[in-house]
C-alpha cells in the first residue's frame with residue numbers, strides 16, 4: 001500500500017460521536033496497523049476516555065499525546081498518537097449527551113484547520129450522531145454540508161460513496177423522501193454530475209468518466225404516466241451534460257442499474273435521493289464502503305456507517321470501513337500531492 005502513503009503528514013481522524021463506535025474502531029484500526037498497512041493517523045479525541053475505553057475492552061493500546069501532527073508518523077508504529085480534545089462530560093456508551101457537542105465540533109474544526117495549514121494530509125471523520133448535534137443548535141444536515149461551510153463554499157459539495165465496485169453520488173442528500181421531487185432541478189443535477197466527473201478524474205484517476213443518471217420514478221416515469229420528473233428535469237440535465245462533452249446516460253430505470261452487467265457500463269451513478277444510492281452500495285459492500293466528499297479544497301473521507309449506538313462500547317464493531325476510509329484518504333491525498341508536484345495527470 002505504499003502508493004497511498006501521503007508524504008510525511010498524517011491523516012487527521014476526528015472523534016465523531018463519543019458515545020458511538022468511533023473510539024473503538026479507531027483503537028481497532030491502530031491495532032490492525034501492521035496487518036492492514038493502515039496509513040499513519042493522528043486521532044483528535046480525549047486521551048482519558050480512549051485510555052478508559054481500551055482498558056475496559058482489555059486492548060493493549062499505548063496512547064501518546066502529541067501537540068504537533070508532524071510527530072505522529074514517527075510514533076505511529078509503537079503508540080496511537082492523540083491530539084487532545086477534551087470531552088465536556090463523561091461518556092456513557094450508547095447514550096449521546098448534547099453537552100459533548102462542542103467537543104465533537106472542536107475535533108472536526110481542528111482537523112480541517114490542520115489540513116488547510118498543510119499539517120495533515122486529509123480529514124477522516126468518525127460518524128456523528130446527527131440528532132444529538134441538532135439538539136445543540138447545529139444547523140447543517142451532516143459533515144458534508146458543515147465542511148463546505150468551513151471551507152467558505154456557498155454550494156453544497158458532492159457526497160460520493162464507493163464500495164463493492166460501485167460508486168454512487170447523491171443529487172439530494174439528507175432531506176425527507178417526500179421533499180425529493182421538489183428539491184430536484186436540472187441545474188442541480190448538472191452541478192452534481194459535473195463535480196463528479198471532475199472528481200473522478202482528479203481524485204480517482206478515471207480519465208474519461210462514464211456517468212449513469214438514475215431516474216426517480218418506476219420505469220423511468222413510463223413516458224410520463226408514472227411521473228414527469230424524467231421528462232422535465234432529468235433528461236434535460238443529461239442533454240446539458242452531453243452538450244459539454246461529459247459522457248452521461250439516462251435517465252435510467254433505477255431497478256436495473258445496479259446488477260453486475262449494468263455496473264460494468266459506468267464509473268458512477270448519479271442518484272436522485274439518499275436511499276436510492278446507499279441501499280445498493282451498502283448491500284454490495286457494507287464492510288468496506290467509503291464516503292468521500294468531492295469539491296472541497298481538502299480531502300475528506302469517512303466510513304459508510306453511522307454511530308451504531310446499540311453496540312458501542314462492546315468492541316464488536318468492525319473497523320474495516322474506517323480502515324478503507326483511511327486508505328482512500330491517503331490515496332487521494334497522495335494523488336493530489338503528486339499532481340501539485342507535476343507528477344500525476
Ligand SMILES: NC(=O)C1=CN([C@@H]2O[C@H](COP(=O)(O)OP(=O)(O)OC[C@H]3O[C@@H](n4cnc5c(N)ncnc54)[C@H](O)[C@@H]3O)[C@@H](O)[C@H]2O)C=CC1
Nearest residue numbers: 126127128129130131302304305306307308310311317318
Ligand atoms: N458520516 C456520518 O457521520 C454518519 C452518521 N450517521 C449517523 O449515525 C446515527 C445512526 O444511524 P443508523 O442509520 O442507525 O446507522 P448505523 O450505521 O449507525 O447502524 C445501522 C446498523 O449497522 C450496524 N453497524 C454500523 N456500523 C457498524 C460497524 N462498524 N460494525 C458492525 N455493525 C455496524 C449497527 O449496529 C446497526 O445495526 C444517525 O445519527 C446517523 O445520522 C450515519 C451515517 C453516516
Ligand SMILES: NCC(=O)COP(=O)(O)O
Nearest residue numbers: 141142143144145291302
Ligand atoms: N448516510 C450518509 C451520511 O449520513 C453521511 O453524512 P455526512 O455526515 O458525511 O455528511
